[in-house]
Amino acid sequence: MSEQHHIKLAEESLQKQTTTLNVGPTHPATHGVFQNIMEIDGERVLETTPTIGYIHRAFEKIAERRPYYQVTPLTDRLNYCSAPINNLGWHMTVEKLLGLTMPKRVDYLRVIIMELARIADHLVCNSVIGVDTGALTAFTYVFQYRERIYEIYEEVCGSRLTTNIGRFGGFERNFTDTAWAKLAEFMKLFPKALEEFENLLNRNRIFMDRTIGAGPLSREMALNYSVTGPNLRAAGIDYDVRVATPYSSYEDFKFNIPVGTTGDVYDRFLVRNAEMWESYNIIAQAIEKIQELDPTVYHADVPDFYLPEKKDVYTKMEALIYHFKIIMGEVNILPGEIYNAVEGANGELGYYLISDGGRSPYRLHFRRPCFIYYQVYPEIVKDGLLSDAIIALSSLNLIAGELDG
Amino acid sequence: MALTNEHIKDRLIAKFGEQLTEWDEQFGLLTVKAPAEMNLKVMQFLYDDEELRFRFLTDLTGVHYPDRKDEELCVVYHLHNLVDNARFRLKVYVPEVKPDVFTATQLFKGANWMERETYDFFGFNFLGHPNLTRILNVDEMDYFPMRKQYTLEDPKRTDKDDEMFGRGGTIAAPVNQD
Numbered sequence: 001m002s003e004q005h006h007i008k009l010a011e012e013s014l015q016k017q018t019t020t021l022n023v024g025p026t027h028p029a030t031h032g033v034f035q036n037i038m039e040i041d042g043e044r045v046l047e048t049t050p051t052i053g054y055i056h057r058a059f060e061k062i063a064e065r066r067p068y069y070q071v072t073p074l075t076d077r078l079n080y081c082s083a084p085i086n087n088l089g090w091h092m093t094v095e096k097l098l099g100l101t102m103p104k105r106v107d108y109l110r111v112i113i114m115e116l117a118r119i120a121d122h123l124v125c126n127s128v129i130g131v132d133t134g135a136l137t138a139f140t141y142v143f144q145y146r147e148r149i150y151e152i153y154e155e156v157c158g159s160r161l162t163t164n165i166g167r168f169g170g171f172e173r174n175f176t177d178t179a180w181a182k183l184a185e186f187m188k189l190f191p192k193a194l195e196e197f198e199n200l201l202n203r204n205r206i207f208m209d210r211t212i213g214a215g216p217l218s219r220e221m222a223l224n225y226s227v228t229g230p231n232l233r234a235a236g237i238d239y240d241v242r243v244a245t246p247y248s249s250y251e252d253f254k255f256n257i258p259v260g261t262t263g264d265v266y267d268r269f270l271v272r273n274a275e276m277w278e279s280y281n282i283i284a285q286a287i288e289k290i291q292e293l294d295p296t297v298y299h300a301d302v303p304d305f306y307l308p309e310k311k312d313v314y315t316k317m318e319a320l321i322y323h324f325k326i327i328m329g330e331v332n333i334l335p336g337e338i339y340n341a342v343e344g345a346n347g348e349l350g351y352y353l354i355s356d357g358g359r360s361p362y363r364l365h366f367r368r369p370c371f372i373y374y375q376v377y378p379e380i381v382k383d384g385l386l387s388d389a390i391i392a393l394s395s396l397n398l399i400a401g402e403l404d405g
Numbered sequence: 406m407a408l409t410n411e412h413i414k415d416r417l418i419a420k421f422g423e424q425l426t427e428w429d430e431q432f433g434l435l436t437v438k439a440p441a442e443m444n445l446k447v448m449q450f451l452y453d454d455e456e457l458r459f460r461f462l463t464d465l466t467g468v469h470y471p472d473r474k475d476e477e478l479c480v481v482y483h484l485h486n487l488v489d490n491a492r493f494r495l496k497v498y499v500p501e502v503k504p505d506v507f508t509a510t511q512l513f514k515g516a517n518w519m520e521r522e523t524y525d526f527f528g529f530n531f532l533g534h535p536n537l538t539r540i541l542n543v544d545e546m547d548y549f550p551m552r553k554q555y556t557l558e559d560p561k562r563t564d565k566d567d568e569m570f571g572r573g574g575t576i577a578a579p580v581n582q583d
Contacts, residue, residue, distance in 0.1 A: 372519065
């Protein structure tokens with residue numbers, strides 16, 4: 001029990017003082033290392049003070065001493081549930097700075113990978129909302145599909161979680177036959193699983209009662225707090241970077257932007273579910289479009305920036321020279337200042353890059369959507385129940401890596 | 406009608422005239438420098454103006470330019486007009502010895518943590534900020550780590566020469582930490 005003099009308890013409050021409750025830093029409900037100090041009156045949350053920074057790793061500072069290609073593994077560790085989007089977003093930022101254009105096939109391959117990453121990220125978030133409300137079953141039904149997506153990453157780049165996928169100028173290697181086969185299998189099986197998932201939760205009376213009206217976020221508040229991504233769209237604003245400023249040929253695809261109305265936990269859940277269907281459709285369109293393109297193209301012809309394939313490095317003089325130059329950071333990066341954003345799984349993932357022509361960025365700032373929208377958390381759980389605060393936390397999809405940078 | 410960069414520029418010049426300098430349009434993003442004490446006035450105008458409507462603060466961050474005398478520290482605001490889908494970048498420069506900038510929290514609540522982060526790493530003093538404390542670093546820290554004088558590697562080490570990888574000792578002299 002604690003005395004918080006600035007908090008006025010309601011007349012009808014049974015207790016005469018508030019209770020201080022620590023949620024986190026390590027707590028099953030936080031799904032990551034961050035802390036919330038809550039003042040509660042019975043089960044009602046009066047005040048929340050978030051503490052973050054437990055896993056801050058100073059990526060922006062490190063990036064100022066690393067050649068450009070060594071920054072990619074740092075971006076992996078921001079939103080580690082959808083690392084490929086971070087990697088490819090960074091590559092596209094540098095390519096834009098250098099003025100490189102990609103062949104259509106590279107763009108479409110990137111779209112496939114980024115949309116798979118979005119599905120993987122939303123799957124985790126949505127199934128965990130189920131877990132936090134006590135419905136563990138749905139989680140077990142869909143989680144193997146994240147595993148299937150990870151297997152596709154593995155075929156493309158050799159890694160699963162922190163992918164370091166792609167290179168400046170394209171992909172490190174072409175999609176193998178196994179990768180295409182795994183993708184085809186995923187495309188065949190996933191709709192059924194997602195349908196089953198939706199059957200279990202979408203119109204489930206208990207789930208609806210638990211989530212409708214919990215942690216509501218109005219559109220005015222969302223805009224004023226610079227919220228982006230599914231959380232903004234659940235509040236009713238149809239802002240999506242893929243449509244507003246298309247990158248990687250997103251303008252070639254037909255898809256909808258799902259929006260919600262009240263911005264509560266249920267809306268955020270539905271928006272993410274609908275986005276998974278849209279992502280699925282985008283991948284299907286991309287697979288179809290790719291059939292018409294030259295299947296041997298997987299990178300742009302930019303030897304000055306694209307790290308050559310290893311077997312060429314061992315056998316061709318020219319490739320060896322380029323390999324050496326790129327690895328030693330002797331790449332001619334022009335001075336410039338650029339802000340480039342991609343639609344990350346959590347919202348607008350921005351890269352603000354200042355180059356002074358040196359080997360490494362002069363300044364690199366990541367606009368991390370999680371960090372910015374987490375500010376709204378104390379507002380949306382205020383005067384709600386403690387159990388609503390827990391599911392509001394999971395419905396925001398906080399990723400500690402992205403939060404702390 | 407789409408909001409063009411020329412139009413934004415014309416309206417701002419009509420309102421603020423010569424006070425806005427260093428116009429730039431790299432990669433299509435209109436950028437301008439405003440005097441430090443005018444950052445709120447410019448943002449308020451951009452917010453209120455019926456045509457400009459920059460009502461979304463995308464990003465707020467800092468940059469340290471040790472070579473710019475008396476304006477070593479820079480705050481960069483990225484604003485977005487979601488209706489016309491136009492972006493705008495505003496910069497204000499302040500001297501390292503007195504890094505006072507008015508807070509944008511009255512206009513955008515989302516600026517709260519972004520300013521705390523910028524304070525945490527660069528040491529800006531956001532005047533009027535409701536809770537200007539460190540956010541990612543430990544509270545006991547007594548320096549601002551993103552400033553260029555703090556090198557990444559331990560300056561006392563002599564066995565490690567990474568001149569070939571990334572930046573060598575060229576960007577800033579090592580700090581004397583004794």
